[in-house]
């Protein structure tokens with residue numbers, strides 16, 4: 001972040017590795033000059049928005065797409081050089097751009113410039129990284145809605161209201177009390193309280209946001225040999241974890257990502273719950289208990305765990321070898337061996353996730369991030385203090401604090417630290 005924000009930057013914007021094409025992006029005041037040197041072609045205003053077939057510094061050939069400020073992703077003059085993919089060709093094109101005067105871009109620096117040039121606000125910039133990171137349809141839909149301003153609009157409204165309240169209170173400080181209407185304070189207080197309710201309502205949407213971005217933690221738990229590892233493998237459709245007829249096979253908790261009805265899920269296989277003398281297994285059991293406590297959803301195999309989704313495993317064995325008396329066969333009947341009940345289990349997990357994410361009567365268009373929630377809570381606390389404040393001076397101070405918190409969400413006010421924390425999550429080239 002200490003780098004200049006007005007020089008010309010370049011980076012490979014496509015994923016590394018084998019691929020059909022790769023895109024080198026150049027942005028900044030000298031972007032066109034850099035591209036002219038690399039391609040040996042003159043760029044004119046009429047080239048903006050057009051592809052041209054070009055050679056690239058004797059190392060590659062491909063298409064050049066020219067953007068003229070402010071009509072580009074960054075809001076600056078930009079060029080995309082689309083050459084052959086792979087490891088070497090794009091790197092050589094990038095090196096040619098650096099030799100022609102560009103600087104290697106830092107993480108998220110193209111998007112940072114887009115923010116600094118007013119092309120998007122901070123909540124939209126966060127949506128960009130979440131869209132790139134999205135692992136499921138649902139997560140991508142949420143991120144795209146935010147990129148399109150689904151959160152920016154309500155945040156702008158809250159910010160504008162806080163600024164208006166703050167300026168009214170500050171105006172009240174400049175005039176004598178009898179110039180103010182009788183109900184001035186009670187009016188302002190009820191508007192502050194209404195704003196606080198709005199802020200709290202938005203903060204509450206962070207929960208679904210977390211489920212979508214980090215994935216829901218779904219923990220398989222039960223006695224040794226209950227069939228947890230087999231069920232994990234069946235849900236993943238791979239042989240991810242070791243299965244054995246010896247009780248106490250799994251010790252470490254094993255995590256794997258999975259898409260269940262569009263929800264990103266972190267599925268965990270755990271050690272069978274029992275008292276044991278073996279210190280390694282005992283540690284595994286402790287970890288399993290901790291995960292059960294932390295889980296968004298616990299899938300309990302033939303055992304009772306409060307709040308858990310109970311299932312009856314190995315149902316293919318029912319009626320064979322006198323096994324049909326196992327714990328009353330409660331819950332969804334599932335067999336890792338035959339696949340019976342797996343779909344019903346997925347559906348049950350999905351509907352629990354829906355319920356976890358639902359917030360009363362109203363479904364928000366998109367959900368706030370953890371960063372945004374922190375500022376919303378800061379604003380909420382300041383507004384609560386403002387309502388009870390002894391005089392207009394104190395109230396004005398608190399409302400100003402709330403406005404600053406809200407301003408940081410969209411980037412009305414920002415510090416280098418804030419930008420650094422946000423954009424360091426990006427990859428180079430975005």
Ligand SMILES: Nc1nc2c(ncn2[C@@H]2O[C@H](COP(=O)(O)OP(=O)(O)OP(=O)(O)O)[C@@H](O)[C@H]2O)c(=O)[nH]1
Pocket residue numbers: 223224225226227228229230231242243244245246247248249250251270271272273313314315316317334335336337338
């Ligand atoms: N018939 C049948 N056998 C199963 C099924 N699921 C698991 N088994 C068998 O039950 C035994 C234990 O399975 P695991 O998946 O290792 O059980 P676990 O709960 O992970 O056991 P620990 O890791 O020791 O706690 C193995 O011999 C599996 O082959 C099933 O759906 N049907």
Ligand SMILES: [Mg+2]
Pocket residue numbers: 228229230242243249250269270272
């Ligand atoms: Mg196991």
